[in-house]
Amino acid sequence: MSNEQNVNPLDQYFNGEFPKQPQTPPGLQKDMNPVPDCGETSYVGNGQLKGKRVLVTGGDSGIGRAAAIAYAREGADVAINYLPEEQPDADDVKQLIEAEGKKAVLIPGDLRSEEFSKGMVEKAVSELGGLDVLALVAGKQQAVSNIEDITTEQLTSTFETNIYSMFWSIQAAIPHLSAGASIITTSSVQGYDPSENLLDYASTKYAIRGFTIGLGKQLAPKGIRVNSIAPGPVWTALQVSGGQPEDAIPEFGKQVPLKRAGQPAELADMYVYLASEKANYVTGQIFGITGGTPLS
Ligand code: NAD
Ligand code: MG
Numbered sequence: 565m566s567n568e569q570n571v572n573p574l575d576q577y578f579n580g581e582f583p584k585q586p587q588t589p590p591g592l593q594k595d596m597n598p599v600p601d602c603g604e605t606s607y608v609g610n611g612q613l614k615g616k617r618v619l620v621t622g623g624d625s626g627i628g629r630a631a632a633i634a635y636a637r638e639g640a641d642v643a644i645n646y647l648p649e650e651q652p653d654a655d656d657v658k659q660l661i662e663a664e665g666k667k668a669v670l671i672p673g674d675l676r677s678e679e680f681s682k683g684m685v686e687k688a689v690s691e692l693g694g695l696d697v698l699a700l701v702a703g704k705q706q707a708v709s710n711i712e713d714i715t716t717e718q719l720t721s722t723f724e725t726n727i728y729s730m731f732w733s734i735q736a737a738i739p740h741l742s743a744g745a746s747i748i749t750t751s752s753v754q755g756y757d758p759s760e761n762l763l764d765y766a767s768t769k770y771a772i773r774g775f776t777i778g779l780g781k782q783l784a785p786k787g788i789r790v791n792s793i794a795p796g797p798v799w800t801a802l803q804v805s806g807g808q809p810e811d812a813i814p815e816f817g818k819q820v821p822l823k824r825a826g827q828p829a830e831l832a833d834m835y836v837y838l839a840s841e842k843a844n845y846v847t848g849q850i851f852g853i854t855g856g857t858p859l860s
Contacts (some may be wrong), residue, residue: 571583573822574823574824575824577601577824577825577826577827578598578799578824578825578827579823579824579832579854581696581814581815582598582647582654582799582813582814583597583665583810583813583814584810584811584814584818585597585804585812585813586804586805586806586810587803587804587805589706589802589805589806590625590646590647590649590650590661590746590801590802590805591625591802591804592625592650592653592801592802592804593624593625593629593653593730593800593801594652594653594726594817596799596801596804598713598796598799600625600626600799600800600801600827600828601827601828601829602625602626602629602633602827602828602829602832603630603631603633603828603829604633604635604660605831605842606829607630607633607634607637607829608637608679609636609637609638609664610633610638611638611639612638612836612842613635613639613640613697613836613839614638614639614640615639615640616635616638616639616640616696616697616839617634617640617643617688617692617693617694617695617697618640618641618642618643618644618692618694618695618696618697618698618699618839619644619645619671619684619685619688619690619692619695619698619699620632620633620635620642620644620645620699620701621644621645621646621655621656621675621695621699621700621701621729621733622645622646622652622700622701622702622750623643623644623645623646623699623701623708624640624644624646624653624654624657624827625646625650625653625801626701626798626799626800626801626802627645627701627750627795627798627800627828627831627835628644628699628701628702629653629657629828630751630828630829630831630832630835631675631699631701631831631832631835631836632644632657632660632661632757632827633657633660633661633832634642634832634833634835634836635697635699635824635835635836635839636661636664636666636668637659637664637847638836638840639666640666640696640697640839641667641692642661642667642668642669643668643669643670643671643687643688643691643692644657644658644664644668644669644670644671645671645672645673645675645684646670646672646702647672647674648672648673649759650672651672653801654670654672655670658670659773667691667692668856669687669692671684671687671688675702675724675729675732675733676721676724676729678728678732679812680737681728681729681732681733681736682732682733682736683710684733684736685698685733685736686736687739687854688748689740694740695737695740695741695842696741696745696746696839697745697746697747697748697839698733698734698737698741698745698746698748699735699748699835699839700729700730700734700747700749700750701750702725702729703725703726703750703765703768703802704721704722704725704726704765704802705722705762705765705802705803705806705807706718706722706764706765706806706807707759707762707808708761708763708764709760709761709809709842711763713721714763714764718750718764719764722764722765722768723745723764723768723824724815726765726768726769726771726772727768727771727772727775730749730775731770734747734779736781737748738788741786742788742815743773743786743787743788744786744787744788744841744844745787745788745789746777746788746789746790746839746840746843747783747789747790747791747792747794748790748791748792748794748835748838748839749775749790749791749793750772750792750794751769751772751773751776751792751793751794751850752765752766752794752795753768753794753795753796753852753854753857753859754766754769754770755770755771755772755773755794755795756794756859756860757768757857758857761809764794768785769794770839772792773792773794773850775852776790776791776792776848777848777849779848780848780849781848782848783846783847784803784847784848787842789838789844789846789847790847790851791838791843791846791848791849791850791851791852792849792850792851793831793834793835793838793851793853793855794850794851794852795831795852795853795854795855796817796820796825796826796852796853796855796856796857797817797819797820797825797826797830797855798817798818798824798825798826798827798828798830798831799816799817799827800826800828803816807822817857818838819853820854820856820857821856821857822853822855822856823855824855825854825855826854826855830853832854834851834853838851839854
C-alpha cells in the first residue's frame with residue numbers, strides 16, 4: 565500500500581534538462597538556473613553540534629555551503645573560506661549563519677598558497693576560540709578532453725587546490741585539535757571510476773581517498789577522526805564553470821541509477837554526522853552519496 569508521507573527520490577528535486585549557463589571559474593551559484601538547493605529553507609537542526617567550532621573550505625557555495633548552513637543550525641560557530649571573487653555567495657552564507665544566532669567568520673583567500681592555507685586555520689582558531697571540526701570541501705575541476713591539452717598550469721593548480729592545501733591546512737590544525745575533533749575531506753565518485761576528460765581532477769580524488777584512510781590511522785591514537793565523503797554528480801557552480809563540457813550540462817546527473825543530479829542539501833546530513841559524536845566509532849572511512857553509483 566502506498567504511503568503519502570513517502571517522497572520519491574527520482575523526482576524529489578529538479579530532474580529536467582539543465583539550461584546551458586557557462587561561467588568563468590570559480591563561478592557564483594547565485595547566478596545559476598536553477599539555483600542549487602543548499603538547504604537554506606529546508607535544513608532543520610537538532611543541537612547535534614552545540615558549542616562546536618567549525619571551519620569549512622568552499623563554504624560559500626554548493627556542498628560546502630550546505631554543510632556550513634547545517635553546522636550553524638546544529639549549534640556550531642562557523643568559519644568559511646572561499647575565493648575573493650565569491651564574496652556575494654559568501655555574504656549570503658554569513659547572513660544564514662548569523663540568523664541562527666551563531667558566529668560567522670569569513671576568510672577569503674586562495675588555498676593554493678601554503679601561507680594562506682595555514683593562516684586561514686590560525687584565523688579560524690583565533691576568531692572561533694579554537695577548532696573542533698575541519699571540513700575540507702573546496703575543490704578545483706576543469707574538464708579537458710585530451711591529456712596533451714592539460715597545461716602544467718592547470719595540473720599544478722588542481723593539485724595545489726585539492727591536495728597540497730589539504731596537507732597545509734591539516735598541518736596547521738593538528739596542534740589545535742583535541743580528542744573528539746573531526747576532519748572531513750571531500751573525495752568523489754571520480755576517485756573510483758574516472759571520466760576520460762577529468763584526469764587531473766580524478767587523480768586528486770583518488771589521492772584524497774588514500775590520504776583519508778592513512779591519516780585516519782595516524783590520528784586515531786589522539787582520538788581525532790578522519791573521514792571522507794564521495795559525492796556523485798551534484799548541481800553546483802563547479803560544474804557549470806568548466807567542470808563539465810558545456811554540452812554535458814543539460815543531461816548532467818541523468819546517468820546515475822536515480823536518474824538525476826543531487827542537490828548540495830542532500831549531502832549536509834553526512835557532513836553533520838561525521839562531525840558529531842554519533843560518528844565516534846567511525847574513522848578512515850569513505851561515504852558515497854552518489855545517486856546509486858557504487859563506490860568500487
Ligand atoms: P562549488 O563550486 O560550489 O564549491 C567549490 C569551492 O571550492 C568554491 O566555492 C571555491 O570557494 C573553492 N575553491 C576552488 N578553488 C579554490 C582556491 N584556489 N582557493 C580557495 N577556495 C577554492 O562546487 P561543489 O561541487 O560544491 O564542490 C565542493 C567539493 O565537492 C569539491 O571538492 C568537489 O571536487 C567535490 N565534488 C563535487 C561534485 C559535484 O558533482 N558537484 C562531485 C564530487 C565531488
Ligand atoms: Mg563558490
